[in-house]
Amino acid sequence: MTSSNSTLIRRTVIVLVLVALFIWSAQGTDFSLSALIQGGANMLDFVGRMVPPDLTVAGAAWKSLVETIQIAFVGSMVGVVLALLPSFLAAKNVTPPALTILFRTLLTFIRTIPIIVWALLFVAAVGLGPFPGILATAMYTIGFVGKLFYEAIEAVERAQVEAVQSTGASRLNVWRYGVLPQVAPHFLGYALYIFEYNVRAATVLGIVGAGGVGFYLLHYMRSFQYEMAATVILMTLPVVLLIDAASMYVRKKIV
Amino acid sequence: MNTTPSGLPHLEPNVFPFHPSAPVVQVELEDVFVDYPARPNVLRGISLAIRRGERVAIIGPSGSGKSTLLKTINGLLPIARGRRTIRLESKVRETYTHKNSSVAMIFQEFALAQRLSVFTNVLIGSLGKSRGWAKALGWFPASEKAKARKYLEEVGLKGYEHRRVDQLSSGQKQRVAIARALMQEREILLADEPVASLDPETAYSVLRLLARLHSEFNYTLVLSLHEISQAREFCDRVIGLQEGRVVFDGIPSSLTGKTLETIYSVNDLIELNSH
Numbered sequence: 001m002t003s004s005n006s007t008l009i010r011r012t013v014i015v016l017v018l019v020a021l022f023i024w025s026a027q028g029t030d031f032s033l034s035a036l037i038q039g040g041a042n043m044l045d046f047v048g049r050m051v052p053p054d055l056t057v058a059g060a061a062w063k064s065l066v067e068t069i070q071i072a073f074v075g076s077m078v079g080v081v082l083a084l085l086p087s088f089l090a091a092k093n094v095t096p097p098a099l100t101i102l103f104r105t106l107l108t109f110i111r112t113i114p115i116i117v118w119a120l121l122f123v124a125a126v127g128l129g130p131f132p133g134i135l136a137t138a139m140y141t142i143g144f145v146g147k148l149f150y151e152a153i154e155a156v157e158r159a160q161v162e163a164v165q166s167t168g169a170s171r172l173n174v175w176r177y178g179v180l181p182q183v184a185p186h187f188l189g190y191a192l193y194i195f196e197y198n199v200r201a202a203t204v205l206g207i208v209g210a211g212g213v214g215f216y217l218l219h220y221m222r223s224f225q226y227e228m229a230a231t232v233i234l235m236t237l238p239v240v241l242l243i244d245a246a247s248m249y250v251r252k253k254i255v
Numbered sequence: 256m257n258t259t260p261s262g263l264p265h266l267e268p269n270v271f272p273f274h275p276s277a278p279v280v281q282v283e284l285e286d287v288f289v290d291y292p293a294r295p296n297v298l299r300g301i302s303l304a305i306r307r308g309e310r311v312a313i314i315g316p317s318g319s320g321k322s323t324l325l326k327t328i329n330g331l332l333p334i335a336r337g338r339r340t341i342r343l344e345s346k347v348r349e350t351y352t353h354k355n356s357s358v359a360m361i362f363q364e365f366a367l368a369q370r371l372s373v374f375t376n377v378l379i380g381s382l383g384k385s386r387g388w389a390k391a392l393g394w395f396p397a398s399e400k401a402k403a404r405k406y407l408e409e410v411g412l413k414g415y416e417h418r419r420v421d422q423l424s425s426g427q428k429q430r431v432a433i434a435r436a437l438m439q440e441r442e443i444l445l446a447d448e449p450v451a452s453l454d455p456e457t458a459y460s461v462l463r464l465l466a467r468l469h470s471e472f473n474y475t476l477v478l479s480l481h482e483i484s485q486a487r488e489f490c491d492r493v494i495g496l497q498e499g500r501v502v503f504d505g506i507p508s509s510l511t512g513k514t515l516e517t518i519y520s521v522n523d524l525i526e527l528n529s530h
Contacts, residue, residue, distance in 0.1 A: 159362050162331055163360070167379060176390075177368060182368070
């Protein structure tokens with residue numbers, strides 16, 4: 001059999017497996033194009049009820065929007081700081097293998113749990129309000145940036161580390177002057193990225209009672225006050241987009 | 256059999272026939288083997304002795320073990336077999352690592368912290384002189400700052416203290432790396448291809464600087480070089496490596512075409528001649 005024939009057979013098998021998986025998943029979830037088309041009229045009706053937006057709730061929406069950003073900011077800061085030590089301990093080039101396995105497993109475990117589930121757990125633990133939202137954001141941040149951080153540490157230029165080691169520097173100073181100057185801009189970039197992500201994620205934390213704009217959104221939707229929900233959505237979108245753009249600009253400048 | 260001050264047997268006399276009056280063998284490798292995890296026997300039974308104050312060039316084709324040899328002398332790489340001895344004025348180290356060695360090193364491609372200032376990069380050379388948290392926080396004693404300024408002046412970079420390293424030219428970066436090595440104030444200075452990344456004119460100015468500092472501070476200088484002409488001009492001894500073995504050890508004038516053929520393959524020589 002020629003190599004081109006075997007490549008063709010391999011590609012055909014991959015395509016068939018993907019198609020079979022799609023059909024199996026679509027049947028298991030009642031996926032239906034006709035239902036989507038029929039629902040189009042309902043969607044238009046829903047959007048129609050949002051117009052005109054009720055601006056009487058703009059003050060409350062703005063306050064909760066600010067709270068959302070505060071949750072994301074404090075949660076990101078706490079998470080980034082707490083991720084530093086485990087990420088160093090998870091990096092293979094600066095930590096013995098037994099410890100790296102332990103800390104990689106820990107970071108993977110933290111990352112596997114979605115932010116909304118962390119929020120549910122912390123609402124149960126510390127009650128309703130923005131504080132469980134901050135804790136949930138911080139936990140998710142640890143898992144997410146912890147992985148990015150240790151990958152950045154593992155990508156440092158070995159020669160710079162050796163150059164500091166060869167002066168007889170302590171392990172602390174090898175990290176401080178051999179590793180940190182190389183990874184700091186990446187760390188800062190990742191911290192901004194996770195803040196961006198957390199602002200978006202924090203907008204839905206209120207759904208489970210963990211503070212922020214999500215609480216109002218859920219409340220207005222459940223009570224069929226779509227004009228008020230529209231105000232919340234219209235105020236949230238530009239703020240999130242602005243933070244995204246600002247963060248992207250700063251990241252481009254520093255990395 | 257003659258013995259060294261530490262009681263070790265001397266190597267064969269013809270291994271180091273230079274500076275016969277020099278009193279101390281500072282670097283002594285005896286039948287040293289070094290392995291990398293994916294590549295065993297990078298160094299295969301290296302034996303050599305370098306006396307205090309010598310200026311030695313290591314030459315050889317790419318992959319012959321030049322960088323590995325320097326890192327082995329420095330203690331950055333563990334040896335699989337054999338013996339490595341470093342003799343200093345006050346002590347002899349037979350089992351040591353980079354943490355307690357008295358060897359300074361200039362690395363290929365400078366190995367500087369690009370985003371830090373020139374001054375901080377030079378101060379990094381003093382990190383092995385004391386322990387504690389202060390230096391990690393950026394607090395260096397005034398005496399060390401004064402020395403850093405002095406060594407920057409020595410390498411011709413007075414006034415560049417607060418520039419970021421990534422704003423410098425290649426030649427200036429190499430001078431910062433030299434100042435950092437001087438800051439260590441060690442008796443032995445190793446330089447791994449210190450001019451490989453530089454244009455010919457800058458390369459010669461850096462080599463002239465190293466030669467002047469060698470005369471001024473009287474350290475032992477061992478440098479790996481790609482250009483044979485540079486080894487001939489700037490060193491008083493040449494060690495040729497091939498596939499991890501010493502295949503030549505002599506004065507530069509004994510580097511004939513025939514001896515070069517024992518060090519380099521025909522293709523290597525064609526490439527060298529094309530430079």
